[in-house]
Amino acid sequence: MAGPSPEDAHEDAAASFAPLRPKLLRVAYRMLGSVADAEDVVQEAFIRWMRADRVEVREPEAFLRRTVTRLCLDQLKSARKKRETDVGPWLPDPVVEEEEEEDVTLPLMLALERLSPLERAAFLLHDVFGLEFGEVAASVGREPAACRQLAARARAHVREARTRFQVDRKRGLEIAEAFFAASRSGDMATLSAMLSADVSMHSDGGGKRPAALRLLFGIEDVMKVQQSLVRFFEKGGWELIRVTMVNGLPGFITREADGELQTTALDIQDGKVTAIYVMRNPDKLKHLH
Template structure:
């Protein structure tokens, strides 16, 4: 979030310093400027990502204004975008999200229109494959969240067995700053083992829940763990079972959460 704000600020400075009389299409100028700044940033970010400790997850974003089934900010979509090359991501977002024509995209990316069309097509296939088959209604997601929180914090193995898919995956992002699994965990046995271990280490204490709602398009919650560690947990749900658990503990990704008034719970949206 902070990096996106920095890029927008830099684009504004370039717009402020530009010769306005030479700019025939301000919107094209701004989109081209922002896109090229983003591409430069992505190149350096990928280098940093190679030395990142543990799984890397997108920064948590709260969006309780989304309707059921909307996934513009979904974590699965953002992770799918991370697997794309910078040019594929740019072509896809500019065309499929912002509705820009391929001729303009070609000028922005300094590529031929046909090449940009291929970039967007490859990206689209990857994004479609990553999207959940069936959107989860908000009330159903909240029911699963409540059941998962109760079972995982009380060490209820049977409860977890009823909630977790056999091929469930768990990703914990501590960034090398907070304790977290250094590799993704796959399968019920390993994921349930992690959850049971965390419950035992915390003496089955229930941490304060600061928020329940939508995190990056998925149902989830924010807790204050031992040592005043903020933690966000988002759940991917398919056919009533949890297929993926995304936990962010890296404080560098939770600065905007820490700035909220945590003395009172964040509002929980009505179903």
């Protein structure tokens, strides 16, 4: 009796893969911080899934998660070298309103950057996605005990960064809207009152659009930049697209006077803005179009 045709086999692979794609993208994005790279990794996993002897795979989700994790580990090695040559601060690609309760906020994504690829994988798979260390071990190619140590080291590094903003979603979006209005209208007194004394500002232009070439720390430095931006905002040409959640933080999307998109995310603690994350790199905003 003849086996399934190549067309049928492809349809079968696609049908079993499709429900798992969103979960695999979540794993890949959190590992890599890049939407495009995550999509490439998941597509490569699909190609490998089509070539696999799927009858022998008892747990497709576990098989594919292991495949994606290992592809990400390979990708991280080259990504780190590339980031060493990046212009100015690096921020992960903005993900907008991915879900109601985001498990990995932007400050945590930045903290993950300081981890080794294996620490990052062990932490995400165990602490974020809730896998047992046996499955983590199978995914990263290490013993369970070693993975437990990797996750513990990672946890120590990111414990403080994982704190979620201390307001509910509705209040957070109200603060983001007020921040937008004050910064664009030039109401510096209102804007200053919204910022904590040790506020920081992170701006990623990727060397392709104007952006601060270093991290800014302290209300004085941040307000100087905000004041200097007012004269550009006064000329108009920009528009607010929407106030929304950006990487788990309250923020907004704008189209700036140069016609390009921009996202701004705000970390809020005790009702004050403690960090401002501005994405201006057009390469990292393509997926939002």
